[in-house]
Amino acid sequence: MNLTFYDFAKSVVYGVFKPLYxxxxxxxxNFPSEGGVLLCTNHIDNFDPLVVGAMAPRPVHFMAKAELFSVPVLGKIVPHVNAFPVKRGLSDREALRKGLSILKEGKVLGLFPEGTRSKTGELGKGLAGAGFFALRTEASxxxxxxxxxxxxxxxxxVAYGKPIDxxxxRANKGSAEAASELIMDEIRKLLLENK
Known part of the structure; x- marks a missing residue:
């Protein structure tokens, strides 16, 4: 059911959002056609996950705030569009393990490194989570x-940059924070280049 419902949802969102916006x-x-991909995106609107998922050439798995899974109706849909819960504000080991296994299985994990939507539209600081996934796997x-x-x-x-080296x-045993900073710098460059 997962794949068919995901494909259906993706085609509906694509059909509505592409012409509307x-x-x-x-x-x-720049989007690899195979292998694990950690897709790191800025976060300006609640519609971002829908747009990122609909426009990406491959199915995207997202971490979604745990509260969404207890919302009537929505809570039943969210797991069928490749989302899994993460408890915000604390280290959620189960969510980290799930994210790592998605990447190691050669799938796409979509992340918003800022952790929350930017109220101003300006790019915020990236949290260490993106760097953690980047350094713990061989994913692009x-x-x-x-x-x-x-x-x-x-x-x-929606602009994709080249995979970040x-x-x-890794060679300098850099921190997850340093890796996240590098990722945010690349997102910032894309924002400037494609204004």
Whole structure:
């Protein structure tokens, strides 16, 4: 059921959002066609997970705040669109293990490194979680920028950058924080290049 429902949901979101927000996808060739991918995106709107999931060339698994899973109706849908719960504000070992296994299985894990939506639209500080996943797996780390605003019939852009080389940080036994900082720098570059 998972795959069919995901495909159905993706086609509905794509069909509605692409024309409504005139979504332009930039750098699609930077998205690896196989192997684990850690997709790291800025967070400007509640619609971001829908847009990222619908525009990505491969199915994306997302961490979603645990509270969503207890919302009537929505709580039943969320697991069928490749989302799994994470308890915010504390180290959720189960969610970390689940994220690692998704990447090690060669799938795509979508993350919003800021951890929460930016109220100003400006890029915030990345949390260590993105760096943790980047350093603990061999997954390709792909930066992604959503360039808004979400206004009907105004162009919205989804830009993918080239996979980030984590070798230097790994070789120097760099911290998860340093890896997250590098990821945020690459997202920032995409935002500037595609304004």
């Amino acid at each position: 005139r979504i332009e996808v930039i750098g699609g060739e 780390v792909v930066p992604c920028a959503i360039i808004g605003p979400y206004k009907p019939f105004r162009k919205l852009k 984590m070798d230097a940080i």
